Amino acid sequence: MKKTVVRQSLKDQVKSILIDRMIDGDLAPGDRIKELQVAKELGTSQAPVREAIRCLETLGYVEHIPHVGAMVKTFNKSEIEEAYQVREALELHSTALIGELWDELVEELDEQLALMKAATKENNARKFTQADNQFHRAIVASCENDTMLSMWESLKMQVQVIATLVKASMPLDKIYLLHPPIVDAFRSKSRERASLLLKGHYKILSGYWANLK
Amino acid sequence: MKKTVVRQSLKDQVKSILIDRMIDGDLAPGDRIKELQVAKELGTSQAPVREAIRCLETLGYVEHIPHVGAMVKTFNKSEIEEAYQVREALELHSTALIGELWDELVEELDEQLALMKAATKENNARKFTQADNQFHRAIVASCENDTMLSMWESLKMQVQVIATLVKASMPLDKIYLLHPPIVDAFRSKSRERASLLLKGHYKILSGYWANLK
DNA sequence: CCGGTAATAATTATCGATAATCGAAAAAAG
DNA sequence: CTTTTTTCGATTATCGATAATTATTACCGG
DSSP states (O other), rough: OOOOOOOOHHHHHHHHHHHHHHHHHHSSSEEEEHHHHHHHHTOOHHHHHHHHHHHHHHHHHEETTTTEEEEEEOOHHHHHHHHHHHHHHHHHHHHHHHOOOHHHHHHHHHHHHHHHHHHHHTOOOOHHHHHHHHHHHHHTTTTTTTHHHHHHTTTHHHHHHHHHHHGGGOOOOHHHHHHHHHHHHHHTTOOHHHHHHHHHHHHHHHHHHHHHO | OOOOOOOOHHHHHHHHHHHHHHHHTTSOOEEEEEEEHHHHHHHHHHHHHHHHHHHHHTTTTTEEEEEEEEEEEOOOHHHHHHHOOOOHEEEEEHHHHSSOOOOHHHHHHHHHHHHHHHHTTTTHHHHHHHHHHHHHHHHHHHHHHHHHHHHTTTHHHHHHHHHHHHHHGGGGHHHHHTHHHHHHHHHHTHHHHHHHHHHHHHHHHHHHHHOOO
């Protein structure tokens, strides 16, 4: 029984809080992040806030101009498209690399599929998006390459943007229907079929962001 | 004619210096990065050093333990293999995405191929590795996806490690020979052939790091 | 009223001091 | 002599003050 006390530095706490705010929409794209204001709100000094912002900047979630400050990154259409292309590359290659985890993957995919189905019935885009992300994450995780997975995860802000913008008009039922065949392909351990279906999924998705402003 | 004075913050300078040291080998994997020592050496205070370290940590080049400090990341065999798999994923997908830049790509590939050939004759592994990196970078750059390119580039430390470890025993002539067919495939605008040859290239490379340690 | 300049306010960037924590060394106990 | 506990030194983490920079506001002249 090792230590049970969990210690978290102020900078890490600030970082997490800021990321949560971005994901929740409390910090919107383009919003300024004022160091002293954040420090005051969170009851800390400027330095840990600056350090947290350095992390966010390096992750690409924040744009920083020297002596002007940091703003929540506004991803334009092209950047979002780029992120989805990278995501696709990682998922397809993960499909090519899967070693032993087919059954575990299928189990997870089934689980998320059920959550997506339920979200479709409730017309709950937020829940749908969450399950959809877990679905895709499971594919990348199944190739047991942590570098691949953490890279895939670092794109979460771009993915969040499209989820927010397209939320109102997203045809959940149609997107849902793209997924069961993918699960079946993984169930059959058919890399080629799974790849083909994933490509098709992404092609249809790219139709949605093509309609973005 | 806009401003010609280039201003660079201390934290950015510290970051660049530390990265250069890592690439040059002056900072080796496992080395401690002591904040006050670096600050003293570089004539600054602790804060910009800490900020620079936060960036390096987020990039994955440095491992940080709270209250213990930062060390240059030591990539183990598995992590290097992972990085090369991600690199392969990005290059293959870039090959699938190339739009208009075939001729520019081929021109750049020819150029780097010539540098690689010269480096082989001189048995200069450092020059060879540099040209080899530029070769692969050009492929990723040709799909005009900045997100893809910056992710590919963020793997440079892992690539640097293998270049250093394998340097003495790397059969430059054999690795060189993998490249001209790739260039020809791109010259013919054959995505499938280029992909196949790139896969082959990576398969042979994976033989080298399998022999590590 | 408009444009240019100067002053000011807000915020960022860095400094240097102090507090907190870990690991190493020294001391104590068995 | 070995193990455990305590102390100390080195280093990290944060604080709060000061310096530096940009954007905004105010003022003046044409």
